[in-house]
Amino acid sequence: MRRGAFTLDARFTAPQAGVVALFGRSGCGKTTLVNIISGLLAPDRGHIDIGGEVLLDTATARRVAPEDRRVGYVFQDSRLFPHLTVAGNLDYGLRRARGRTQGVRRDDVISLLALQELLARRPHTLSGGERQRVALGRALLAQPRLLLLDEPLASLDAARREEVLPYLEALRTRLAMPMIYVSHAFDEVLRLATHLVVLDAGSVVAQGSLTDVSLDPALTAIVGPAAAGAVLDGRVVDVDATHGLARVAIGDHGELRVGAAGTAPGMSLRVQVLARDVILSDRPPEGLSVRNALRGRISAIDTDSNDTRRVLVDLSGAGIVAYVTRDAIDALRLAPGSTVWVLVKAVSLRSHPFPGPGV
Amino acid sequence: MTLTPEELDALRLSFVVATRSVLISLPLATLIAWLLVRGRFRGRFALDALVHLPLVLPPVVVGYLLLVLFGRRGPIGGWLHDAFGVQLAFTTAGAALATAVMSFPLMVRAIRLSLEAVDRGFEDAARTLGAGPADRFLSVTLPLMLPGILAGSVTAFAASLGEFGAVITFVANIPGETRTLPLALYTAIQTPDGDAAAARIATLSLLLGFSGLAFAEWLARRIRRTLGQT
Numbered sequence: 001m002r003r004g005a006f007t008l009d010a011r012f013t014a015p016q017a018g019v020v021a022l023f024g025r026s027g028c029g030k031t032t033l034v035n036i037i038s039g040l041l042a043p044d045r046g047h048i049d050i051g052g053e054v055l056l057d058t059a060t061a062r063r064v065a066p067e068d069r070r071v072g073y074v075f076q077d078s079r080l081f082p083h084l085t086v087a088g089n090l091d092y093g094l095r096r097a098r099g100r101t102q103g104v105r106r107d108d109v110i111s112l113l114a115l116q117e118l119l120a121r122r123p124h125t126l127s128g129g130e131r132q133r134v135a136l137g138r139a140l141l142a143q144p145r146l147l148l149l150d151e152p153l154a155s156l157d158a159a160r161r162e163e164v165l166p167y168l169e170a171l172r173t174r175l176a177m178p179m180i181y182v183s184h185a186f187d188e189v190l191r192l193a194t195h196l197v198v199l200d201a202g203s204v205v206a207q208g209s210l211t212d213v214s215l216d217p218a219l220t221a222i223v224g225p226a227a228a229g230a231v232l233d234g235r236v237v238d239v240d241a242t243h244g245l246a247r248v249a250i251g252d253h254g255e256l257r258v259g260a261a262g263t264a265p266g267m268s269l270r271v272q273v274l275a276r277d278v279i280l281s282d283r284p285p286e287g288l289s290v291r292n293a294l295r296g297r298i299s300a301i302d303t304d305s306n307d308t309r310r311v312l313v314d315l316s317g318a319g320i321v322a323y324v325t326r327d328a329i330d331a332l333r334l335a336p337g338s339t340v341w342v343l344v345k346a347v348s349l350r351s352h353p354f355p356g357p358g359v
Numbered sequence: 360m361t362l363t364p365e366e367l368d369a370l371r372l373s374f375v376v377a378t379r380s381v382l383i384s385l386p387l388a389t390l391i392a393w394l395l396v397r398g399r400f401r402g403r404f405a406l407d408a409l410v411h412l413p414l415v416l417p418p419v420v421v422g423y424l425l426l427v428l429f430g431r432r433g434p435i436g437g438w439l440h441d442a443f444g445v446q447l448a449f450t451t452a453g454a455a456l457a458t459a460v461m462s463f464p465l466m467v468r469a470i471r472l473s474l475e476a477v478d479r480g481f482e483d484a485a486r487t488l489g490a491g492p493a494d495r496f497l498s499v500t501l502p503l504m505l506p507g508i509l510a511g512s513v514t515a516f517a518a519s520l521g522e523f524g525a526v527i528t529f530v531a532n533i534p535g536e537t538r539t540l541p542l543a544l545y546t547a548i549q550t551p552d553g554d555a556a557a558a559r560i561a562t563l564s565l566l567l568g569f570s571g572l573a574f575a576e577w578l579a580r581r582i583r584r585t586l587g588q589t
Binding site for chain 1: 478480481483484485486487488489490491494495498499502503505585586587
């Protein structure tokens, strides 16, 4: 796909369920890519299929029209039809999806997105957050096989974003609908994505599960060193209410203690361990306030900048990345294969519930 | 102010002619406006010029051309008469045709502006919701153009009430058939002691024109409020 001097050359595969985040800076080609998937833009060369059905194949000149693709689209600017009420907007796609009800029912969408009170209103009387909720419902009711969300929160202020995010989380959990979520805000990606495709200047620079990609330097290059760190999906083993700590099982036999607020035993929890917050030790720690010490093996040491090194530690089934000074590497004689203890303060861990899709 | 039966007749006829004129031109003007805005074809400029021609031609020339084309012996008029028994020259239908041609550019202009103002993003959204081209036009584009279509119709209607040159040339000045308000006014001026009648008809035309514009404005505001455009 070429537009002026801009060339987009992307290839990625998305799983049948879950949320794939298309992540990158503004202008890296994210929106162009979803427009191509929806069919609103035609690329010079390309191939798209959903579950085996070819939607686009320039080699055989096959191109399914957007209206026949059954690919839902939630736009950044909502694009609710101003001449219709909220109910009219919701029914627009539903009416055109006659006969192929996939199980997204009107009542379910209205209750899931809390739209009951809004049904009779006109789009221009809604707040930005309400508009995006209606746009979500409208897209879902057209019974798509795939839902594209192009920065649906980008035009909202922080408070409104917090108001809409729980609905998006609920959709991920309650509907078995694959979604592609475009964003340049990494905190949204953390909250929503199961998979991540990182775009930079029109090319895919990393892709895979969020856990895997979180260790990739290509992602660090975009989020910056302050936000870089491993993302771990685990399960709450038990909650120690007295001390306000929850134990979270990570990987095969790792365990992290995190703040107990909002957690309950059995809950799926996503924990982000920022690379800056990790301390490495060559022996089991003693007499420290740090609540987490996990034993692991160094799998790689990369140069991050002149004075710092990125150390990847394998915790048997989970990976952690740590920023360590070159000086410390030399002093502790760290090398790939060394056994280390990974120390993280419980208070520096960010966590939030993350039930998988269809749970 | 009491109107004579002849003047009432002229008033009624003006409304009949203007209504028919708007009804004839509305679908065609919408189509032409769509072609001019969205069409990508050779001759778009020529079409644009053709549509606007009545604005710059003397109305008498338009009436004369209509007479040549649609008269009993004209290529179109002759065929219409032989095939359907329809006669346009010197009839009310002919008066409606003449006013339709004259007010056509006004209507195309208004509809065209409203179509240009329609955000293509809404049509894209409709596409992703499963709407094909015709469906999209009827369910999204047309409703969003409504303010312009109504404004164009009201303006064209008001202009049609007052069309003189093309009408008198094409269909003459026949009481009860083609004598609309401006033709009645002209007749009154030509008649000795017609001063009072002329004043009455002129006042009436003034009132009609003013209420037409006021109505158009009221309608446009109402629609804009519904659509949330301020």
